[in-house]
Amino acid sequence: MKAVKAIRTPGGLSVRLDARAASVVTLLAVAAAAVAVVLIGSGDFPMSFGDVTATLLGNGTAAQEFIVQDVRLPRVLVAILVGASLALSGAIFQSLSRNPLGSPDVIGFSQGSTVGALTVIVLFSGSSLAVAGGAVAGGLVTGVAVYTLAFKRGVQGFRLVLVGIGVAAMLTAVIHFLITKANLVDATRATLWMTGSLDGRDWAQVWPLAGMCAVLMPVVFAHGRPLRMLEMGDDAAYALGVPVERTRIVLMGSGVLFIAVATAAAGPIAFVALSAPQLARRLTRSPGPNLAPAAVMGAALLLVADWTATNAFGDRMLPVGVVTAVLGGGYLLWLLVTERKAGRI
Amino acid sequence: MTAGTDTDRVKDMRTGAGATAAHLTENSRSTTTMQRLTAESVTLGYDQRVIAEDLSVEIPDNSFTVIVGPNACGKSTLLRALSRMLKPTKGRVLLDGEAIHSLPAKKVARTLGLLPQSSIAPDGITVADLVARGRYPHQGLLRQWSPEDERIVEESMAATRVGELADRYVDELSGGQRQRVWIAMALAQQTPLLLLDEPTTYLDIQHQLEVLDLCAELHESQGRTLVAVLHDLNQAARYATHLVALRDGRIVAEGAPSEVVTAELVEQVFGVKSQIIEDPESGTPLVIPASRRGVGAKVS
Amino acid sequence: MLVESPPKRSAESASAPATPKRHALRALGLLVSCGVLLLICVASIAVGAKSIPLSDVWDGLFHSTGSGNDVIIRDVRVPRTLLGLVVGAALGVAGAVMQALTRNPLAEPGLLGVSAGASAAVVSAVSFLGVTSLTGYVWFAFLGAAVVSAAVYVLGGSRGATPVRLALAGTAATAALYGYINAVQLLDAAALDRLRFWTVGSLASADMGTITKVLPFIAAGLVLSMLLARPLNAMEMGDDTARSLGAHLTRTRVLSMLAITLLCGAATAACGPIVFVGLMIPHVVRAVTGPDMRWILPYAAVLAPVLLLGADVVGRVVTRPSELQVGIVTALIGGPVFIQLVRRKRMAQL
Numbered sequence: 001m002k003a004v005k006a007i008r009t010p011g012g013l014s015v016r017l018d019a020r021a022a023s024v025v026t027l028l029a030v031a032a033a034a035v036a037v038v039l040i041g042s043g044d045f046p047m048s049f050g051d052v053t054a055t056l057l058g059n060g061t062a063a064q065e066f067i068v069q070d071v072r073l074p075r076v077l078v079a080i081l082v083g084a085s086l087a088l089s090g091a092i093f094q095s096l097s098r099n100p101l102g103s104p105d106v107i108g109f110s111q112g113s114t115v116g117a118l119t120v121i122v123l124f125s126g127s128s129l130a131v132a133g134g135a136v137a138g139g140l141v142t143g144v145a146v147y148t149l150a151f152k153r154g155v156q157g158f159r160l161v162l163v164g165i166g167v168a169a170m171l172t173a174v175i176h177f178l179i180t181k182a183n184l185v186d187a188t189r190a191t192l193w194m195t196g197s198l199d200g201r202d203w204a205q206v207w208p209l210a211g212m213c214a215v216l217m218p219v220v221f222a223h224g225r226p227l228r229m230l231e232m233g234d235d236a237a238y239a240l241g242v243p244v245e246r247t248r249i250v251l252m253g254s255g256v257l258f259i260a261v262a263t264a265a266a267g268p269i270a271f272v273a274l275s276a277p278q279l280a281r282r283l284t285r286s287p288g289p290n291l292a293p294a295a296v297m298g299a300a301l302l303l304v305a306d307w308t309a310t311n312a313f314g315d316r317m318l319p320v321g322v323v324t325a326v327l328g329g330g331y332l333l334w335l336l337v338t339e340r341k342a343g344r345i
Numbered sequence: 346m347t348a349g350t351d352t353d354r355v356k357d358m359r360t361g362a363g364a365t366a367a368h369l370t371e372n373s374r375s376t377t378t379m380q381r382l383t384a385e386s387v388t389l390g391y392d393q394r395v396i397a398e399d400l401s402v403e404i405p406d407n408s409f410t411v412i413v414g415p416n417a418c419g420k421s422t423l424l425r426a427l428s429r430m431l432k433p434t435k436g437r438v439l440l441d442g443e444a445i446h447s448l449p450a451k452k453v454a455r456t457l458g459l460l461p462q463s464s465i466a467p468d469g470i471t472v473a474d475l476v477a478r479g480r481y482p483h484q485g486l487l488r489q490w491s492p493e494d495e496r497i498v499e500e501s502m503a504a505t506r507v508g509e510l511a512d513r514y515v516d517e518l519s520g521g522q523r524q525r526v527w528i529a530m531a532l533a534q535q536t537p538l539l540l541l542d543e544p545t546t547y548l549d550i551q552h553q554l555e556v557l558d559l560c561a562e563l564h565e566s567q568g569r570t571l572v573a574v575l576h577d578l579n580q581a582a583r584y585a586t587h588l589v590a591l592r593d594g595r596i597v598a599e600g601a602p603s604e605v606v607t608a609e610l611v612e613q614v615f616g617v618k619s620q621i622i623e624d625p626e627s628g629t630p631l632v633i634p635a636s637r638r639g640v641g642a643k644v645s
Numbered sequence: 646m647l648v649e650s651p652p653k654r655s656a657e658s659a660s661a662p663a664t665p666k667r668h669a670l671r672a673l674g675l676l677v678s679c680g681v682l683l684l685i686c687v688a689s690i691a692v693g694a695k696s697i698p699l700s701d702v703w704d705g706l707f708h709s710t711g712s713g714n715d716v717i718i719r720d721v722r723v724p725r726t727l728l729g730l731v732v733g734a735a736l737g738v739a740g741a742v743m744q745a746l747t748r749n750p751l752a753e754p755g756l757l758g759v760s761a762g763a764s765a766a767v768v769s770a771v772s773f774l775g776v777t778s779l780t781g782y783v784w785f786a787f788l789g790a791a792v793v794s795a796a797v798y799v800l801g802g803s804r805g806a807t808p809v810r811l812a813l814a815g816t817a818a819t820a821a822l823y824g825y826i827n828a829v830q831l832l833d834a835a836a837l838d839r840l841r842f843w844t845v846g847s848l849a850s851a852d853m854g855t856i857t858k859v860l861p862f863i864a865a866g867l868v869l870s871m872l873l874a875r876p877l878n879a880m881e882m883g884d885d886t887a888r889s890l891g892a893h894l895t896r897t898r899v900l901s902m903l904a905i906t907l908l909c910g911a912a913t914a915a916c917g918p919i920v921f922v923g924l925m926i927p928h929v930v931r932a933v934t935g936p937d938m939r940w941i942l943p944y945a946a947v948l949a950p951v952l953l954l955g956a957d958v959v960g961r962v963v964t965r966p967s968e969l970q971v972g973i974v975t976a977l978i979g980g981p982v983f984i985q986l987v988r989r990k991r992m993a994q995l
Contacts, residue, residue, distance in 0.1 A: 006490035016489040098465060101813040106820055149984055153391070158809045159987060162751070165816045166983040169756065169920055172823070173976030180970065195827055222486060228467075229481055235430055235461030240534065241454025241482035270824045274817070287470040322832075325824035332821050336800065336814055 021284040024293050028283075032300035036080065039307050040072045070202070078201040078265055079306050079320075080299040081209040083272055085262040087280075087298020088220060088291060090273030092255035095227050095289035096248060097157040100339060103274040104259045107164025110273075111171035112142025113263035114194055118178040121190050129204075131193065132264035139260025142167065147252060156234065196269035196321025198306055205265045212261045216254045221291060223251055228288040269321045271328020272298055272305075278335065379442055380406050381570065382427060382457070382538055387436035389422050389594070396422045397594030399436070404538075404587075409564040409571045411581040414591035415615050420574045421462070421542055423591065427572065428459040428540045440538075454482035458536035460527055462543050466515040472526050473511040476502055479533030501532040505559060521552030528559065539563070541573040545580070553577075557584050578615070582606050583629045590614050606630035671940050674933060678947045682730075685954045689726040690718060693961045694968070697722075720852075728851035729954040729971075732912040733922065735863045737949020738870045739908040740923020741930070741941050745877040746901045747798065749811055750928070750986070754794070754909040755920030757815030760846075761822040762793030763913035768826045772833045779858055779914060786914035787862075791906040793818065798902060846919030846972025848957050859911040866907030867946060873901055874938040881936065919972045921979020922949055928986065952978075 008014040037056075041047040045067055047055070055064045056073075090103040097107070104110060116138020120126040126134070150156075150163040175194070179187050226247045229237040238244050259273065279301070280293035305323040382404040389397045397419040404410050404427070412420045425431040426438055429445045438445045445453060458479075466475060479501070480494045502508045505525045510518065515526060524544065531539055541560065545553040561584050564571050575581045581588060582602040589599045592614045598605045611619045611632055618635040690706075691697050697705070697714050704710065705718035736754065743752040754760055766789025770776040776785070800814050879892040888894060912919070926949040927941060934940035953971060956978060960969035 008491070012491065013487045014490045015487065098467075099810065099813055101810075101817045106813065106817045149988070152988060161809055161813055162987040163984050165756070165812055166980045166987065168816060169983070170976050170980030173920070173973040173980075177969065177973045181967075191827060191830060225481065225484070225486075225489075229478060231465065231467040232478070233461065233463060233465045235459065236464040238430060238450065239428060239454065239459035239461060239531075240479065241449075241451035243450045270820070285469070287467040287474065321824075322828045325821070325828055329821035329824060332817055336796075336818075 018284065018286055021286055021290065021293055024280070024283045025296050028280075028293065028296040028300050032080065032296060032303055035300065035303040035307060036076045039076055039079075039303060039310075040068055042307070042311055043067075043072065074202045074206050075198055075306075076303070077206045078209065079198055079302045081206070081213055082198075082262045082266045082269065083276070083298040083300070083302030084295040085209065085213065085258040085298075086269065086272040086302075087276035087294045088217070089255045089258035089262070090275075090298075091277035091280075091289045091291055091294040092220065092227070092251050092258075093273075094277055095231055096251060096255075097161045098231060099157070099161060100278055100335060101274070102157070102161050102164075103277075104255060105268065105270060105273050106168070107161055108146055108168035108171060109139055109142055109164075109256055109259050110263060110268040110270075111168050111175065112145075113139035113260050114268050115171050115174050115178070116141070117193055117264070117267075118175060118190050121193060122178045122182040122186050125186065132205075132208075135264035136260045139256055139263060142171070143252065143256030143260075147249075192319065193267045194321075195319045196267035196324070197319035198266055199317075199319065201266065209261060209265050212257060216257060217295075219250065220254050223247060223254075224289065224291050227251060227291075231288065267319075267321060269302070270325040271332065272301055272324055275328050275331045275335075276301055278331075379439075380404055381441055382572075383439045384423070384427060384433075385436050385439060387426055387433035387438060389419065389426050389431060389433055391431075395434075395594075400594060400596065401436075402427075402589060402596060402599075404570060404572055406570055407564075407568055408587040409561065409585055410573070410587040410589060411585035412572070412574045412589045412591060413576075413578055413581045413614075418591045418614075419594040420591050422594075424540055424542050424572065424574050428457065429453060430459070430461075451482045454534065454536070456536055457538040457540065458531045458534040460531045460539070460541040460544055462546065464527055466523070468516070470515050471511070472507055472513055472515060472518070472529075473498065473502070475515055475526060476507070476529045476533050479530035482534060497535055498533050501529045504532060504563070505529040519552075521548055521555060524548060524552065524556055525559070528556070532563070536569075538570045538572070541571065543574050543576065545575065545577070553580070560584065578606070578611070578632050579624070582631070583624060583627050602629055606632065671934055675940075675943060675947065678944065678951070682947055682951050682954075685951050685958070686726050686730070688958050689729065689954045690722040692958050693717075693722065694966050724853050724856060725848050725851040725957070726954065727853075727856050728915060729848050729957055730950045731856060731860060731863050732848070732916055732919070733950030733953035734946040735866060735908040735912040736919060736922040736953070737926040737945035738867055738942055739905050739912075740949075741927040741938070741945045742870050742873065742877065742901050742908075743794075743797075743905055743923065744927050745881055745938055746898065746905075747811065748881060748883075751809075751812045751924070751983075752797075753921065753924035754790075754905065755918055755922070756812060756819075756924060756983075757793070757797045758818040758822060759790050759793045759797065759905065759909045760913045760918035760920070761819040761826075762789035763787075763910050764918050765789055765822040765825055766792075767914065768829050772829050779855055783859065783862070783911060783914040787906055787910035790910035790913065791902070793822075794902050794905050794909070798898070846917040846975070847970040848916055848953075849968065849970070851916070855915050859915045862907050862911040866904045866911070869900060869904040869907070871942055873897060873904065874942055877901065877938045878936075881938075917972060919953070920976050921983065922953055922975050925979050925982050926952060928982075 005019060006014045006016050037049055037052045040056075041049060041052045045063075047064060047067070051060065051064060052068065054060055055068045060068065089109075090105075093104045093107065093109075094100055094102050096102070113135040116134035116136070117131045119138070120131045120134035124130065146160065146164050146167055149167070150159045152159065179190055182190055226237070226242045229240050229242045230244065230247060234244050262269075276298035277290060277294040280290050280297040283297075284290055284293050302320065302324070305327065306320045309318040309320045309323040380403045384400060384402045386399045386401050387397070388395060388399060400419075400423065402423065412423060414420045422431065426433055429438065432446055440448065440453060440457060477490075477494070477498050480498065483494065484490070499508070502511060505528050507522065507525050507529050510522060510526070515523060518526065528541075528544070531541075544556050544560070548556065557580060560571055560573065563569050564586075585602050587600065588602045588605050590597045590605065590610060597614050598610050606621060608619055608621055611617055611621070619632050620635065621630050621632055623629075624631040687699070687702060691699060691702050695717060697718065701714045702718065705715040706723075709715045709719065739754050740752070743754060743757070744750055746752075763786040766785040767782045770782045770785040776782050796818070797811070797815060800811060876887070876892045876897040879887040879890045880894070880897060884894060926945050930941050930944040930948060934944055953975065956974040957971040960971050960974040963969060
């Protein structure tokens with residue numbers, strides 16, 4: 001019985017504790033914080049590790065204060081929140097579809113946000129705020145459409161995935177249409193947006209993200225246990241007393257919101273949603289959606305990717321989406337090979 | 346213990362229990378004592394396709410009820426309705442006198458367990474972890490793993506003899522072992538009523554008997570009410586205390602196997618001519634299908 | 646796996662030669678389909694930014710006088726229609742072969758990333774190697790298509806492969822390849838401008854040169870596919886049955902993959918990735934012919950161009966005077982068909 005441990009109070013309360021998962025979360029959080037400090041310290045105005053921590057604690061010079069508070073801190077916070085949101089969305093959908101590839105960037109939800117944003121860019125040449133609004137709206141509409149189309153005496157994982165794939169293909173066509181319809185300036189803006197970038201992100205992006213996470217994270221974590229039950233199939237979960245369809249709607253809704261708001265803030269950053277939950281799972285070695293480890297892993301991944309994008313190529317600063325796409329594509333290949341060997345794909 | 350006495354004991358127990366169950370059914374009809382799980386003139390179907398109409402059934406308390414019938418007679422559908430997986434289009438299923446679909450999911454799950462035909466073991470889950478998931482309906486956000494949970498999970502694994510597999514991964518187990526693990530999970534749910542949908546499918550004869558023996562043991566020693574769908578009429582006759590025979594969504598006969606299983610019934614339900622003899626092992630009815638070679642020649 | 650009333654299926658494909666009457670009916674159906682194809686071709690020549698009366702179409706084709714309409718017909722509409730014919734046939738047949746080879750009703754070169762693989766290879770060639778001519782990059786298209794179709798086959802043949810898993814793997818691979826294509830385009834603005842029209846399937850830039858360059862490859866692919874009809878029939882009933890019927894499994898697989906590569910690579914090189922044609926057509930055809938590849942393949946070769954040219958004509962009309970690329974139209978038609986297919990079929994759990 002080493003698998004399950006719990007912290008118990010004399011009053012009869014008990015909370016399950018997976019020691020390995022807890023230490024993974026702690027270590028990843030520490031690593032993410034360290035990378036965040038490094039990231040804040042790097043740039044045209046380099047700052048040492050000590051300077052950054054001092055400034056963050058309110059003991060920096062005025063110039064340092066300005067650079068950190070107004071420029072670099074919001075960007076890092078956006079990276080953390082977007083990474084965590086994408087990863088949570090990925091963990092939810094991979095668990096609901098019972099497939100490591102059933103992540104929202106594969107089954108149409110990112111594409112929905114992209115169509116929303118590109119519509120604003122290409123047809124209305126809208127402001128960045130309008131683009132963000134378009135992305136959220138596009139994501140939500142896609143979420144509702146996929147759920148409705150997949151509904152037939154309940155939504156089963158495989159039908160959700162396949163309908164998502166069909167919708168994704170249609171949306172990809174719309175994306176191409178919008179790009180070919182655009183003039184070169186808008187097309188470049190659209191392509192850049194589609195790559196996903198953290199450049200120039202400030203507090204205006206932080207607050208909506210933080211607000212959403214504050215509301216949705218408790219909801220999602222509270223549904224972590226029913227989600228674990230759902231992995232055993234609808235019948236088994238229902239027999240154990242999980243209100244299957246309601247749980248699925250709540251979780252899907254949260255997953256769609258997570259990816260839509262994250263995409264609105266930073267563009268459709270590729271493959272974080274796909275890889276973060278899988279990497280987290282491999283570290284914790286425990287079955288189930290691994291929500292908390294996935295979220296921390298997503299934040300850490302995006303911070304590392306952002307550091308790589310801005311520092312690893314000399315003077316050339318790439319958008320972070322290019323780095324995640326290349327890393328994620330490589331990871332996908334590896335996943336396809338190993339999962340195939342295990343007979344899970 | 347010698348084989349002879351063992352068989353005798355089983356024989357006594359079976360006939361005894363069968364008589365009690367039949368008696369109970371009689372009783373409930375005459376005095377309208379409510380059984381815990383009943384279906385009241387339900388109409389069942391998927392989409393537009395109706396599978397059973399105006400079907401009523403009472404599961405006798407403390408029985409081992411087995412539902413039999415040919416393919417597509419609606420036996421699994423009936424079990425799905427009894428376990429609230431399928432909502433009847435008409436009529437209702439009652440659990441302790443209340444409509445099962447209006448009860449909270451967790452409350453039902455503390456009274457009634459189900460072993461579905463197809464369950465999916467999450468990747469990389471251990472036996473102990475999977476069995477522990479059976480405690481879900483008894484847990485809450487702040488009561489996730491009590492000492493009682495731990496004790497019951499251990500007991501369930503011991504009862505199904507999967508204790509020594511506790512730390513193994515479910516994917517590595519054989520079919521029979523895996524089925525025992527799923528049964529252990531359903532046991533950990535600690536429900537007085539347990540429904541099993543074709544628990545012996547895809548198992549070889551040794552594992553089939555193992556699973557059925559386990560069911561009989563649970564019924565006898567722990568006094569649980571079991572309802573199972575089985576394919577094999579002879580196994581049903583041997584293990585059941587109460588038999589429900591379905592054809593085309595209608596109940597053709599129900600009662601103790603020794604009373605219900607007759608040559609007429611077998612022909613009526615399965616369309617097979619047969620003779621019934623006494624099972625030399627258990628004394629229950631044994632169906633010997635008639636040779637069909639002559640019949641076949643006539644048809645062609 | 647999808648459950649497609651197996652008894653009927655095996656009874657039909659395993660039965661001895663079909664009755665002469667059924668043969669005649671199928672041949673008649675094929676003839677009617679050819680007639681429909683002819684009508685679509687005429688429509689494709691007549692309809693566009695500038696509508697051309699049917700009498701002028703006739704004159705332009707057979708008694709050219711060099712008038713404005715004749716020039717449009719000769720230099721624009723006819724090449725475009727011919728390219729649609731060739732590419733349509735290639736995609737339809739490739740889809741049918743792929744579905745038979747993987748025994749997966751959702752297999753499709755566009756959906757499983759074969760076209761995206763060809764595109765990625767072409768984009769690399771254009772951006773990194775400075776290849777600009779079609780003759781140059783058709784080879785890269787073949788390379789990309791071959792790599793991805795081999796990967797698809799390996800995945801599809803693995804233990805526990807289901808249609809859902811294969812479709813997911815293909816879609817994920819497509820997403821990764823498009824991510825790569827986007828990144829390359831982003832780093833190379835000139836390439837973006839050249840390629841942004843090409844990464845959507847389009848027949849608009851067709852000329853006779855393109856057609857003559859890809860035609861040999863597609864013709865070879867079509868002939869090869871037709872030769873594979875019988876072994877593929879045997880393969881559809883499972884490896885063991887096929888082997889006991891005397892089919893050469895490895896040879897059939899390798900040749901099928903070669904055919905798919907030739908057909909998809911050439912089609913993608915000529916007009917960019919086009920999705921769903923290879924998915925929809927075999928399903929439509931099977932509803933008419935039953936599961937016999939010897940009939941499915943010719944029907945697919947005739948009906949797929951009907952769909953592609955039809956989609957192209959629709960794309961020219963709906964947003965006149967600008968037009969919608971045919972790849973967009975097929976995706977918008979094919980998406981709902983795919984979803985309907987998914988909703989209708991009974992499928993095993995993931």
